[in-house]
Amino acid sequence: MPDGVVSHPQSQPQARSMTMVLPRAGGEGDLGAFTRTLRKGWRWLLGGWLGGMALAVAALWLVTPAYTAAMVIGPTARVGSAAMGARVPTLSGRDSTAVAEPGAGDESLSDFARYLELFGSGPVADRLAADPGILKALFPDRWDAAAGRWRPPPGVLATLKRALLALVGREDWIEPDGDRVARVLRDRMVIDMLRSGPMRRITFRHPDRATAVELLGRIAATTDAHLRAEAARRSAAQIAHIKLRLGAVTVAEHRQALSDLLLDQERVAMMIGVELPFAADMIQPPVAATLPDWPNPALVVPLAGLVGLVAAGFGLSAYHALREQKMGTEVLS
Numbered sequence: 001m002p003d004g005v006v007s008h009p010q011s012q013p014q015a016r017s018m019t020m021v022l023p024r025a026g027g028e029g030d031l032g033a034f035t036r037t038l039r040k041g042w043r044w045l046l047g048g049w050l051g052g053m054a055l056a057v058a059a060l061w062l063v064t065p066a067y068t069a070a071m072v073i074g075p076t077a078r079v080g081s082a083a084m085g086a087r088v089p090t091l092s093g094r095d096s097t098a099v100a101e102p103g104a105g106d107e108s109l110s111d112f113a114r115y116l117e118l119f120g121s122g123p124v125a126d127r128l129a130a131d132p133g134i135l136k137a138l139f140p141d142r143w144d145a146a147a148g149r150w151r152p153p154p155g156v157l158a159t160l161k162r163a164l165l166a167l168v169g170r171e172d173w174i175e176p177d178g179d180r181v182a183r184v185l186r187d188r189m190v191i192d193m194l195r196s197g198p199m200r201r202i203t204f205r206h207p208d209r210a211t212a213v214e215l216l217g218r219i220a221a222t223t224d225a226h227l228r229a230e231a232a233r234r235s236a237a238q239i240a241h242i243k244l245r246l247g248a249v250t251v252a253e254h255r256q257a258l259s260d261l262l263l264d265q266e267r268v269a270m271m272i273g274v275e276l277p278f279a280a281d282m283i284q285p286p287v288a289a290t291l292p293d294w295p296n297p298a299l300v301v302p303l304a305g306l307v308g309l310v311a312a313g314f315g316l317s318a319y320h321a322l323r324e325q326k327m328g329t330e331v332l333s
Helices: 011-018 030-040 042-062 103-108 111-118 123-129 132-138 156-167 178-188 209-248 252-272 297-332
Strands: 067-075 189-193 200-206 280-288
Touching (some): 042 297, 067 209, 111 209, 123 209, 200 209, 209 280
Antiparallel strands (some): 189 200
């Protein structure tokens, strides 16, 4: 041994013992060790896969299957044999159409855009909530037919929620209102774009097939009726204002301009009253499959099995890593 070098007899055994923490046979890396761990624990992987599918099957038995009603809508056409026609005249009198209905406003937010925004929400939900039949169809578990009144929702989770609210001095709602109707519709409805065009596909899910189809049609009709009523209200207010101003104006040119505006608004009011779709044409009426399609067992069960398999593999890897770390700690001690 060279001079000046201090010998430590225990350094070499400690070095050898540290190599036993993560053994690598033949240059095997972390991926190889992980693969070998999964191969040895195939029973755990099989158990996780079967357990995930078993839980999915049990959940499918507990969940009430639902039907999905679907419809296709698009903006009302202004031209063509099946169109409603232009509600606003293109040219009349002194080119007063820009005053009758501003073009920039119509381009920024069309009637169809308003239709999609209000579909089943806001004032439309309030209108739907005013119909007892719709409320009973949306909240069948809260309606007590024998007593003829609304009741708190059944179930363990609902009872626990009411208990927590009672602790802070609050109460759970009993009778549904427009806000609750909007929430339910938002959870069960999906609006999709078709082929990047103006048409939209709207789907609605409900445990009863006939109710799903009927409710989707009622929501569409109520939304269109609300927009029609708003347009009629605005048109009537403008007509009344023009008539009031017309009675006070004596200048011939001003009276002619107001008369042109009045003619335009009366034509708009007449077209609004036509019994045709106002904001959206129903390209395809609401339909639903004969059998329930939600949840889909062909998708849920394999996906649950895959989740169980991944969870088992992660747990097995973590177990072996902790075990090797523990063995290494014992050897070092």
